[in-house]
Amino acid sequence: MTYTIPAQTRIGHVHLKVADIERSLKFYRDILGFQVMQHYGDSAVFISAGGYHHHIGLNTWHSKGAGPAPVNAVGLYHTAILYPTRKDLAAIVQRLLEIKYPLTGAADHGVSEAIYLNDPDGNGVELYWDKPQADWPVDANGNLDMITARLDIDELLTEL
Template sequence: MKQDYTIPAQTRIGHVHLKVSSIERALAFYCDLLGFELTTTYGDQAAFISAGGYHHHIGLNTWFSKNAPPSKRDGVGLFHTAIVYPTRRDLAMIYDRLRKANYPLTGASDHGVSEALYLNDPDNNGVELYWDRPKERWTYHADGTIVMFTNPLDLTDLLTALD
C-alpha cells in the first residue's frame, strides 16, 4: 500500500486507558509507587491520573475486568505502556524508588536513543519507564534510519545521575 499521507510531526499519544481488576491496587501502583496524581474518579469503577495537572495520562477502569485474573503474557493485547521521563536523573529517581520498595523489574535496557526500565503493574500490564537521550546524540545508519539496539542498562551507572 502506497502511503500518500504522513501524520503531522506534532501528533502525540494523548493517554492510555487500562482495564484493571482493582482500582485500589492500580492506584497504589501508579500513584503511590510511581507518583502519578489522581485527577478524578467515576465512582469506584474508574480513575484518571496524570503528571503535572493534565486531565489524564492514564485511565484505569474495572468496567469489564473487576476482580479478573492478570492478563496473560502470551495473549493478544497491549505489550506495554511507555512513560517518558524528562531527564536521566528523573529515571534514576524512579529506579531508586522502585529498588527501595523491592518492586521487581522485568528488564532494563539501553536502546542507544533511550534508557529504559521494564516492570509489570499489579494486573501484569507491561510498563516501560524511560528517558530519551537528546536527539543530537542519536546515531544514524547511512540510509538515514536511526541506530537502535537493546543492550543491558548499567543500573549502577544510572544511579550516579542522582549525584
C-alpha cells in the same frame, strides 16, 4: 497517496483494564507518583503527571476481579512513561529499588534508556528517558539504528 500524521501529534492517554482500582492506585499513585484527577464512580479513576486531565485511565468496566491477560495473546505489550531527564529516571529507579519492587528488565536502546516492570495486573510498564536526538545512533545510510544493550543501573544512579 499516503497520509502523514502531523509531527506535533502526541499520544495523550491510555486506558488500562484493571481488576482492582485501589490496588492499581497503590502502584500508579503511591509508587510512581501520578496524581488522581478524578474518580469516575467506583469503576474508573483518571491520573496524571503535572495536572493534565489524565495520562492514564484505570477502569474495571470489563475486568473487575479478573486475572491478568494471557501473555501469548494480542493486546497491549506495555505502556511507556517518558521521564524528562536522565536524573528523573534515576530517581524513580532508586525508589523502586528501595521498596524492592521487582523489575523485569533494563535496556539501553541507543535512543533511550529504559527499565521495565509490571503493574499489579501484569500490564507491562516501561519507564524511560530519551537521549538527545543528536546522539541517536544511525547507520551508514543515516537511518535510525536502535539497539537493545545492557543498561548499567549503577551508573544511571550516579545521576543522583
